[in-house]
Amino acid sequence: MEENFANLEKYNFWNNNVPDLGFPRADYADKILDYTGNKLIKVLVGQRRSGKSYILRQIAHRLIKGGINPRNICYINREFTDFDFVGDYKELEVLLKLYRSRIKPKGKVWLFIDEIQNIVGWEHFVNSYSQDFVEHYEIFISGSNSKMLSGELATLLSGRYVTFEVFPFSFAEYAGITEKEAIKQSYIDYMESGALPELFSLPNDETKRNYISAVKDTVLLRDIIQRYSIKESKLLEDIFVYLVNNASNLISIPNVVNYLKSSGRKTTYDTISNYIGYIEDTFLVHKVERYDIRGKETISGNCKYYINDLSFKNYLYSGFGYGTGYKLENLVYLELRRAGYEVYVGTMRNKEVDFVATKGDRLIYIQSTYLLVDEQTIQREYSPLEAIQDNYEKIVVSLDDVALPSNNGVRHIQAWKLSSIL
DSSP: OHHHHHHHHHTSSGGGOOOOOOSOOHHHHHHHHTTOSSSOEEEEEOSTTSSHHHHHHHHHHHHHHTTOOGGGEEEEETTSGGGTTOOBHHHHHHHHHHHHHHHOOOSOEEEEEESGGGSBTHHHHHHHHHTOSSSOEEEEEEESOGGGGOTHHHHHTTTSEEEEEOOSOOHHHHHHHHTOOSSHHHHHHHHTSOOOGGGGGOOSHHHHHHHHHHHHHHIIIIIIIHHHTOSOHHHHHHHHHHHHHTTTSEEOHHHHHHHHHHTTOOOOHHHHHHHHHHHHHTTSEEEEEEEETTTTEEEEEEEEEEESOTHIIIIISTTSOOOHHHHHHHHHHHHHHHTTOEEEEEEETTEEEEEEEEETTEEEEEEEOSOOOSHHHHHHHHHHHHTOOSOSEEEEEEOOSSOOOOBTTEEEEEGGGGGGGO
């Protein structure tokens, strides 16, 4: 019991202790803090190592700066081996009671539980304590699987939680942590590296490559292979490599099956579909459906996948031909998602629009291209947008040194300035 309490004390803000807060991610903290002061469970989801833990600690620190007694804040990170003794929700409850008996907080307790999916039956604990009207709790949790709030669990917690998806660093955050000016060359550096927060504490490309490889292995092993008892681990990784190397391209499950069979791998449509679904659930990749702009409906069949962070491409699988234009398209997608947009691939007869992005009443059509080098390229990128017969925003994003004037209602935005207009 004493050892358990010592482990808890080690990671908390009591006795003037301030755990590592990392680079300030004010956009996330501000947004989440807007939802405080109620019984809603605040849920942070996203890929492992995308910064969820830092954000939780930053929120706790902000609460303390705002006047909350540090002893009223309890932080537990289930990913740390120090908390391996918390295997299920009953053991979590024992730990919470230990905290209350030793620290003796007065009034509401602000409870932060990181990587909560590693605790069996955690939903019973969260459902009970978030609604406790005797001892008041405000609960913040994080997890690395998109299915942690699906099915029966969504029904159990219906209307009692709000979700925030955490992505790796944006370009603005990258510029902040590297102290670089937000200009074209910095954006190219951002594109050619990666944006997982811990990358920026590593000294060289070799250590970064080893780190990214370890992140990939951890996600595939702990979040997929062990969780779903996967027997064909090599096939799972081959599929991930395929998705990384074909990001920003239209693909289909039969495409992947045929590719693997041509390499001598025996597999089935259902196996590939399941494995891709598992990879998507861990936030390593994001699936984007096609959207019929004229018919205003999604289209089944081919879709696109975008990588959650370009470090997987840049440090692990750089040998495959993969142009700058594809990387730029991937970054534009991620920037739209960070800004809270639902994103689709637009289609209209024989034309494709890279992105149809919607948020509330706002809709934006976006084309992404490396450079508008000549009149033919300009025509190719602008014509799909000009063919859309409505008055919603239409934008072309590129890495050109000079911003072009608006043309037939289509704006040109330099990629490193995109976030300012979203």
